[in-house]
Amino acid sequence: MQLLTLYGASVAFFLIVDAIMLTLVMKPLFERFVGDMLRSPIDLAPAAVFYLFYVGGLVYLVSIPALRADSIGLAALNGTILGALAYGTYEFTNKATLKGWDWTMVAVDTSWGAVLTGATAAFGVWVARSLG
Numbered sequence: 730m731q732l733l734t735l736y737g738a739s740v741a742f743f744l745i746v747d748a749i750m751l752t753l754v755m756k757p758l759f760e761r762f763v764g765d766m767l768r769s770p771i772d773l774a775p776a777a778v779f780y781l782f783y784v785g786g787l788v789y790l791v792s793i794p795a796l797r798a799d800s801i802g803l804a805a806l807n808g809t810i811l812g813a814l815a816y817g818t819y820e821f822t823n824k825a826t827l828k829g830w831d832w833t834m835v836a837v838d839t840s841w842g843a844v845l846t847g848a849t850a851a852f853g854v855w856v857a858r859s860l861g
Contacts, residue, residue: 739853762831808850816842
């Protein structure tokens with residue numbers, strides 16, 4: 730039950746917080762630099778697959794070990810590292826291979842991935858600990 734609570738809280742937090750950031754910051758940034766490449770409306774199926782699998786990986790690699798160690802700080806630290814690696818892989822690969830991919834997008838999205846993933850791991854562990 731605690732594992733389901735951990736995963737559910739993490740998915741909910743990640744989706745809600747990322748939706749806000751995507752709407753307010755990332756969408757305008759991407760429209761500015763690569764607007765002609767954006768799909769409208771977005772294809773939700775690949776996005777859903779990413780969110781569910783990414784948070785599943787986060788829970789497995791970061792949150793469960795942090796929960797066992799009874800450490801929200803460990804969840805935040807390791808989540809931040811994982812987020813920087815994952816989002817950085819996407820952004821730096823795009824910068825290397827796609828025309829028009831600006832360093833601003835690389836910096837903002839990589840930083841956001843680190844913050845979001847660390848906060849998600851910490852929140853999930855906090856909720857799972859709190860609910861027992």
